[in-house]
Amino acid sequence: MDEFGLIAALARRLPKPGADVLLGIGDDAAVVRTGGAPFVVTTDTMVEGVHFLETTLTDYNLGYKSLAVSVSDIAAMGGQPKFAVVSIAIPSGWAPERLERVYDGFREVTERFGCHVIGGDVVSTSGPLVITTTVIGEAANPIPRSGARPGDILFVTGRLGGSSAGLQVMQEATSVSDISKACLIERHQRPEPRVAIGSLCATAGVHALNDVSDGLASELNEIAAASGVRCVIDADKLPVLPEVVELARGVQRDPLSYALYGGEDYELVGAASNRAFATLLAGASAMNVPITRIGRVDEGDGVVMRRPDGQMEVLDPKGYNHFKRDDA
Amino acid sequence: MDEFGLIAALARRLPKPGADVLLGIGDDAAVVRTGGAPFVVTTDTMVEGVHFLETTLTDYNLGYKSLAVSVSDIAAMGGQPKFAVVSIAIPSGWAPERLERVYDGFREVTERFGCHVIGGDVVSTSGPLVITTTVIGEAANPIPRSGARPGDILFVTGRLGGSSAGLQVMQEATSVSDISKACLIERHQRPEPRVAIGSLCATAGVHALNDVSDGLASELNEIAAASGVRCVIDADKLPVLPEVVELARGVQRDPLSYALYGGEDYELVGAASNRAFATLLAGASAMNVPITRIGRVDEGDGVVMRRPDGQMEVLDPKGYNHFKRDDA
Numbered sequence: 001m002d003e004f005g006l007i008a009a010l011a012r013r014l015p016k017p018g019a020d021v022l023l024g025i026g027d028d029a030a031v032v033r034t035g036g037a038p039f040v041v042t043t044d045t046m047v048e049g050v051h052f053l054e055t056t057l058t059d060y061n062l063g064y065k066s067l068a069v070s071v072s073d074i075a076a077m078g079g080q081p082k083f084a085v086v087s088i089a090i091p092s093g094w095a096p097e098r099l100e101r102v103y104d105g106f107r108e109v110t111e112r113f114g115c116h117v118i119g120g121d122v123v124s125t126s127g128p129l130v131i132t133t134t135v136i137g138e139a140a141n142p143i144p145r146s147g148a149r150p151g152d153i154l155f156v157t158g159r160l161g162g163s164s165a166g167l168q169v170m171q172e173a174t175s176v177s178d179i180s181k182a183c184l185i186e187r188h189q190r191p192e193p194r195v196a197i198g199s200l201c202a203t204a205g206v207h208a209l210n211d212v213s214d215g216l217a218s219e220l221n222e223i224a225a226a227s228g229v230r231c232v233i234d235a236d237k238l239p240v241l242p243e244v245v246e247l248a249r250g251v252q253r254d255p256l257s258y259a260l261y262g263g264e265d266y267e268l269v270g271a272a273s274n275r276a277f278a279t280l281l282a283g284a285s286a287m288n289v290p291i292t293r294i295g296r297v298d299e300g301d302g303v304v305m306r307r308p309d310g311q312m313e314v315l316d317p318k319g320y321n322h323f324k325r326d327d328a
Numbered sequence: 329m330d331e332f333g334l335i336a337a338l339a340r341r342l343p344k345p346g347a348d349v350l351l352g353i354g355d356d357a358a359v360v361r362t363g364g365a366p367f368v369v370t371t372d373t374m375v376e377g378v379h380f381l382e383t384t385l386t387d388y389n390l391g392y393k394s395l396a397v398s399v400s401d402i403a404a405m406g407g408q409p410k411f412a413v414v415s416i417a418i419p420s421g422w423a424p425e426r427l428e429r430v431y432d433g434f435r436e437v438t439e440r441f442g443c444h445v446i447g448g449d450v451v452s453t454s455g456p457l458v459i460t461t462t463v464i465g466e467a468a469n470p471i472p473r474s475g476a477r478p479g480d481i482l483f484v485t486g487r488l489g490g491s492s493a494g495l496q497v498m499q500e501a502t503s504v505s506d507i508s509k510a511c512l513i514e515r516h517q518r519p520e521p522r523v524a525i526g527s528l529c530a531t532a533g534v535h536a537l538n539d540v541s542d543g544l545a546s547e548l549n550e551i552a553a554a555s556g557v558r559c560v561i562d563a564d565k566l567p568v569l570p571e572v573v574e575l576a577r578g579v580q581r582d583p584l585s586y587a588l589y590g591g592e593d594y595e596l597v598g599a600a601s602n603r604a605f606a607t608l609l610a611g612a613s614a615m616n617v618p619i620t621r622i623g624r625v626d627e628g629d630g631v632v633m634r635r636p637d638g639q640m641e642v643l644d645p646k647g648y649n650h651f652k653r654d655d656a
Binding site: 086121 | 367371378415452
């Protein structure tokens with residue numbers, strides 16, 4: 001099968017696009033129509049051996065996750081994902097069936113989040129698999145990370161730390177129960193882009209928003225730097241996933257380290273006025289997604305965390321000096 | 329330098345985007361505005377060792393060419409390139425300076441064709457360099473490859489065969505003059521996307537249009553298959569670059585083989601009514617780009633070429649059975 005045949009075969013695995021796709025896969029370029037509103041564009045690349053391993057991500061979930069993380073970027077703008085193009089460099093010897101599983105993973109993202117794959121490229125490589133996803137979304141009121149203001153409430157969606165904990169339980173022997181293990185692995189392989197909450201944030205007038213791709217400490221540092229403010233969070237407010245607490249206890253590590261530095265949780269973290277936060281809470285209650293107030297925005301710079309004993313700790317983006325395994 | 333720092337540093341090498349970029353590099357996604365017209369999206373991936381070699385493409389021209397080929401796809405839709413996102417997986421050991429040269433190549437494309445890089449990703453890989461470019465363009469009247477009708481004129485822009493000939497002179501000892509060699513290498517490394525002609529094609533009402541990425545025979549087969557027609561071309565009408573003829577004579581190969589099967593010339597090939605073709609010719613005369621009538625569209629299927637002796641030859645996309653080196 002040649003490349004066109006392969007792409008055509010793969011395209012048939014995808015849901016049929018709606019009327020706003022004037023021309024989809026199969027020509028030099030895809031043609032899409034918007035209503036004149038701003039649209040948002042994001043791109044992400046995952047490399048085997050760097051961002052994932054064959055042993056930690058199924059082909060299906062590689063498709064799901066690679067597209068979901070770009071959808072999450074759109075959610076973090078308060079946008080609605082609309083269109084995606086995907087490019088895959090596959091190692092020689094990869095069977096076409098494996099690529100089909102990857103596209104099946106795309107399909108799930110398309111169906112659940114309304115993001116149609118309108119084009120792509122499949123090429124071969126002598127190296128590891130490389131997958132690039134580009135997503136275009138509509139956003140009537142895009143939310144930058146630079147809009148946080150002193151006095152704002154800092155909040156985060158969902159529960160943190162699961163993704164890095166999931167990676168750990170796949171790679172090391174741990175004492176967590178099978179059911180907790182499955183939960184953590186799910187968090188690592190199948191992040192949930194918070195598209196509906198992101199939209200709600202845009203409607204509510206949230207000032208700044210990021211998705212947690214690199215760990216909460218890193219995202220808060222980005223918001224602080226881009227907004228010219230200081231983020232102050234409370235350690236005992238951080239919503240750490242219970243299964244992460246279970247794992248952390250077994251490996252004698254601070255559970256917060258997973259939330260602050262683990263990354264890839266793809267929850268949303270933002271800054272909002274009291275009024276916008278109230279609107280957000282009211283709207284989110286119907287979605288069964290917890291939203292937690294974790295701190296406030298002050299004048300100044302950087303990110304600090306208040307420990308339960310009152311001690312203030314500066315959080316830099318990666319935290320190499322702050323959290324170490326107790327047994328190290 | 330971390331990834332954000334690197335991307336920020338690279339972004340500063342690019343021209344400042346216009347007012348239609350509401351939010352560019354540095355956030356989760358870029359925000360762009362269109363006037364409500366359809367926009368077009370295309371993506372291309374180039375892999376070192378598959379699509380290029382360090383010895384056949386400078387870093388600057390890797391940037392230039394990788395973005396230019398996506399711009400060419402937009403031109404082949406009759407569109408205007410507007411925005412690009414680029415993703416690069418770089419081998420360990422690549423110096424930042426090399427990446428800067430790649431971005432300098434992007435910059436040239438941005439400046440010459442109005443295509444602003446609004447986002448991207450830079451990651452590391454244990455394998456060869458992989459670069460993915462995605463371009464979004466406006467197109468009020470996008471031209472598919474499926475619109476050719478019996479009776480249409482087939483035409484091509486520019487002169488063909490130079491790119492594959494350029495690759496050959498870089499890899500083999502040949503008898504071409506230094507000045508011809510430089511011309512051919514230029515054709516290989518620095519293809520010229522035909523954006524203005526593509527726009528003219530849209531205005532003139534050209535029925536079908538492709539860019540020559542895979543060789544003329546392949547592109548005509550795509551037009552024939554997508555349109556449900558037969559393409560008939562005349563061998564003695566094909567505009568082969570004179571330097572290609574010079575090379576072909578020396579290596580005892582049919583000059584047409586470079587034009588038909590060499591690929592990567594990035595000229596435009598299309599089908600138009602007599603009236604649209606006349607409009608196109610009149611408009612193109614001011615641009616100093618030759619436009620050559622190479623044949624006609626018939627009822628039927630496939631692609632055939634009439635040799636000067638009247639013999640008809642079926643051209644399949646790759647032509648492996650048709651053209652061989654005489655000395656092979």
